[in-house]
Every structure is written in structure tokens, then in C-alpha cells.
Amino acid sequence: MRAAVSALDMRRATSLEEALKIIRDEKRMPVAGATDVYVAMNFGTLVPKQFLDIWALDELRTISSRGDTLVIGALTSYTSLIQSQLVADRVPMLVQASRLVGGVQIQNRGTLGGNIANGSPAADGVPVLAAVDAIVVLRSADAERRVSINEYYTGYRQTMMRADELIVAIEISPVEGKQWFRKVGTRAAQAISKVVMAAVRAPSPRIAFGSVAATVVRARETERVLSSGGSIEDAAETLGRELKPIDDVRSTAEYRRRVSVNLLRRFWADTE
Ligand SMILES: Cc1cc2nc3c(=O)[nH]c(=O)nc-3n(C[C@H](O)[C@H](O)[C@H](O)COP(=O)(O)OP(=O)(O)OC[C@H]3O[C@@H](n4cnc5c(N)ncnc54)[C@H](O)[C@@H]3O)c2cc1C
Structure with missing residues (x-):
């Protein structure tokens, strides 16, 4: 079933705290770059429901190092990954993979968090994260937990993420080799x-x-x-x-x- 974007029940969060409360209380589905969500709606594999637009949460858009751990915010776009010297120095194959995702428009809108959460076995960013044993950081209104990307998927498009959680970051330890x-x-x-x-x-x-x-x-x-x-x-x-x-x-x-x-x-x- 095709759905006009203007007809969607979409709320917009302006802070992470607000977003986490909304998905806890209203069970809304997060939408980041929408490059997978809108395709799924257009194909009829996703029935329009209540959405929460998290695109404005700039706090999830940073790339930094904490100690020797590389921390990539879930809303980081492929374009930002391609442009990041830190990522190029630490995980050059993530830059390579990002360059091959879609075209420039998709690289500008598509996020690493969305690539993970979407659960597609064909997601190009995920094998990179699996090969470096990345950690997915999940947060709810009440708690934060860390799950290895290699344990995150439980079946076809099935993940360990609960409905009241968001992926907030991806952590990568130094990669030798x-x-x-x-x-x-x-x-x-x-x-x-x-x-x-x-x-x-x-x-x-x-x-x-x-x-x-x-x-x-x-x-x-x-x-x-x-x-x-x-x-x-x-x-x-x-x-x-x-x-x-x-x-x-x-x-x-x-x-x-x-x-x-x-x-x-x-x-x-x-x-x-
Ligand atoms: C033309 C086109 C070409 C593409 N080419 C490629 C390609 O070459 N390689 C590839 O891997 N992919 C490709 N994709 C798929 C898509 O662009 C990527 O998977 C992208 O990373 C999805 O990110 P997004 O922010 O747009 O996700 P969205 O569409 O916003 O969301 C996707 C899913 O993730 C969930 N989600 C998003 N962010 C979070 C979060 N922070 N926490 C919890 N859940 C979240 C949403 O609820 C939804 O279920 C393509 C898509 C299009 C339309």
C-alpha cells in the first residue's frame, strides 16, 4: 500500500530524552533517514503506523574517540563516515563500504544506525561492523546496554532491540591487522x-x-x-x-x- 508522507502520523523529537520517553509511552517506530522506511511503505511491506522522527537529534550524530574506542553516533550518515578522518584512520573499510551505499542522496540521508536496525542481511555496513566485533549501544528511557553486533541479530530481520529502545551509538575497539x-x-x-x-x-x-x-x-x-x-x-x-x-x-x-x-x-x- 502506498502512503503519502503528509498523511503519516509522525511526531518529531527534539532531544534524545524526549525521544526515549515517546517511544516508551507511545510505542512509535523511529525514523532516521527514512531511506529504508519509505521504500518499505511504498512496497507495502511496512504498514503505515505511528512514527517518531529522530533526524533532529544531533547528539546522535557525533564521531569521537573515548579512550581508544571509536564511538560513532547512530545518526551518522554515510557522507559523514566518508568525510571522517578518524574513521578513515581506524576503520578504513567502513569508509569503503559507505562509498558503495546507494548514490550521493542515499549517502546523505542513510544512517549507520538505520542500516543496523533495519536488519537486512544485505546491509553493507553490517559485515564491516561484524568483522571488527563492534558493539551496538542501545538505550531506553531507563537504561543503557551494550550488545555485540555478532549477537544482535536473532533471525531474518529480527534483532535484540526492544520496542522501547533506540540504537544510540556503535563502539569499535582498535583494529589490528x-x-x-x-x-x-x-x-x-x-x-x-x-x-x-x-x-x-x-x-x-x-x-x-x-x-x-x-x-x-x-x-x-x-x-x-x-x-x-x-x-x-x-x-x-x-x-x-x-x-x-x-x-x-x-x-x-x-x-x-x-x-x-x-x-x-x-x-x-x-x-x-
Ligand atoms: C535507492 C537506495 C539505495 C540503497 N542502497 C543501499 C546500499 O547500497 N547498501 C545498503 O546497505 N543499503 C542501501 N540502502 C538502504 C538504506 O539506505 C540503508 O540501510 C540506510 O542505512 C538506512 O538508514 P536510514 O537512517 O535511512 O533508516 P530508516 O529508513 O530511517 O530506518 C530503517 C529502520 O531502522 C530503524 N531505525 C533507524 N534508526 C534507528 C535508531 N537509531 N534506533 C533504532 N531503530 C532505528 C527504523 O525504525 C527502521 O526500522 C538503499 C536504499 C535506497 C532507497
């Missing part, structure tokens, strides 16, 4: 990923994939092979067994498996 990111889609820009991979080459490599399962996944068995000194051929064979992609409108399971294995080999060669 070379970072590597690739997105494979129908074309370079404006395409949803068929396979996306983010990885860190360290004594214990960290390897994450998007678009190959119901959620973004870490390739734990493959990581174990490589960290225990196994060859890249052993790792490639393990990955072929470990990943269980699906056929869908964008690609076949077999194509996704083969591309994933090729990406793993490329990662290993590029980061020697």
Missing part, C-alpha cells in the same frame, strides 16, 4: 549486494559475509582453519561447506557460494 572489503552486485553503484565480505587479516583473522544467510554472518569455522595455520585452500573448502546461502531474485545459492570462496582467496592474496 589489514582490513579488506568487497561488495559484489549487479553493478558498482545503486545495487543491492549479491555477496558482501569484510575481513581483518590478523593472527586470528575475522571474516564476515552479508547476503549469504538470513543475517550477516561471521565465518567462524573458516576463521579457525586460518588461525590454526591451515592453508587458504583448506579455508576455501571449509567456507564452501560453512556458508549456506539461499536462491532468491538477486542470485542463486551456488553463485553466492562460489563468489564467497573467490573473495576469501582474493582477501588472503591481497593482505599478504
Whole structure:
């Protein structure tokens, strides 16, 4: 069902405190950049409901370091990620991924918090966060809690976030080792990923994939092979067994498996 934006029941929060009280008391659905929400409404997969516009909450738009932890506010746009020297120094593959999200308009409006909360297994920012073991900071009117991004998803578009919570920030500890990111889609820009991979080459490599399962996944068995000194051929064979992609409108399971294995080999060669 298509819905005119002007006809939506939308409140606008002007502070985080106010936003958290409104979603606790009125159970409104937060809207950040609206790049996923409006598409879902247009496709009829999201029935218009009561919304809360959180776009004005500038306090969720900062990129900073606290001790040696990089802290990215949930409302940080891809454009801000691309322009941040701090992010470029600490997590260059997040800049790479951000450059490949949609076009400039989407990069200006789309937020990292929205990419996480939307729960799509094809979200390009999430494999990066999974490969660096990022922490999602969730806050309600009463409390704050931290959840590893690798435990955040409980199923297809299912997350641990409660209806009275907002994602307020993403925390990333220092990343040791070379970072590597690739997105494979129908074309370079404006395409949803068929396979996306983010990885860190360290004594214990960290390897994450998007678009190959119901959620973004870490390739734990493959990581174990490589960290225990196994060859890249052993790792490639393990990955072929470990990943269980699906056929869908964008690609076949077999194509996704083969591309994933090729990406793993490329990662290993590029980061020697
Ligand atoms: C043309 C087009 C191209 C795109 N290309 C890509 C692409 O290449 N790669 C990619 O990964 N994505 C892409 N997207 C999807 C989208 O732009 C991203 O997922 C974006 O990061 C979503 O952020 P948003 O702020 O717009 O989220 P919104 O649409 O505002 O919200 C999405 C979901 O997250 C929830 N939410 C938002 N912020 C919070 C928060 N702080 N706390 C709790 N819940 C929250 C909302 O309630 C909603 O459920 C594209 C979208 C379009 C329309």
C-alpha cells in the first residue's frame, strides 16, 4: 500500500530524552533517514503506523574517540563516515563500504544506525561492523546496554532491540591487522549486494559475509582453519561447506557460494 508522507502520523523529537520517553509511552517506530522506511511503505511491506522522527537529534550524530574506542553516533550518515578522518584512520573499510551505499542522496540521508536496525542481511555496513566485533549501544528511557553486533541479530530481520529502545551509538575497539572489503552486485553503484565480505587479516583473522544467510554472518569455522595455520585452500573448502546461502531474485545459492570462496582467496592474496 502506498502512503503519502503528509498523511503519516509522525511526531518529531527534539532531544534524545524526549525521544526515549515517546517511544516508551507511545510505542512509535523511529525514523532516521527514512531511506529504508519509505521504500518499505511504498512496497507495502511496512504498514503505515505511528512514527517518531529522530533526524533532529544531533547528539546522535557525533564521531569521537573515548579512550581508544571509536564511538560513532547512530545518526551518522554515510557522507559523514566518508568525510571522517578518524574513521578513515581506524576503520578504513567502513569508509569503503559507505562509498558503495546507494548514490550521493542515499549517502546523505542513510544512517549507520538505520542500516543496523533495519536488519537486512544485505546491509553493507553490517559485515564491516561484524568483522571488527563492534558493539551496538542501545538505550531506553531507563537504561543503557551494550550488545555485540555478532549477537544482535536473532533471525531474518529480527534483532535484540526492544520496542522501547533506540540504537544510540556503535563502539569499535582498535583494529589490528589489514582490513579488506568487497561488495559484489549487479553493478558498482545503486545495487543491492549479491555477496558482501569484510575481513581483518590478523593472527586470528575475522571474516564476515552479508547476503549469504538470513543475517550477516561471521565465518567462524573458516576463521579457525586460518588461525590454526591451515592453508587458504583448506579455508576455501571449509567456507564452501560453512556458508549456506539461499536462491532468491538477486542470485542463486551456488553463485553466492562460489563468489564467497573467490573473495576469501582474493582477501588472503591481497593482505599478504
Ligand atoms: C535507492 C537506495 C539505495 C540503497 N542502497 C543501499 C546500499 O547500497 N547498501 C545498503 O546497505 N543499503 C542501501 N540502502 C538502504 C538504506 O539506505 C540503508 O540501510 C540506510 O542505512 C538506512 O538508514 P536510514 O537512517 O535511512 O533508516 P530508516 O529508513 O530511517 O530506518 C530503517 C529502520 O531502522 C530503524 N531505525 C533507524 N534508526 C534507528 C535508531 N537509531 N534506533 C533504532 N531503530 C532505528 C527504523 O525504525 C527502521 O526500522 C538503499 C536504499 C535506497 C532507497
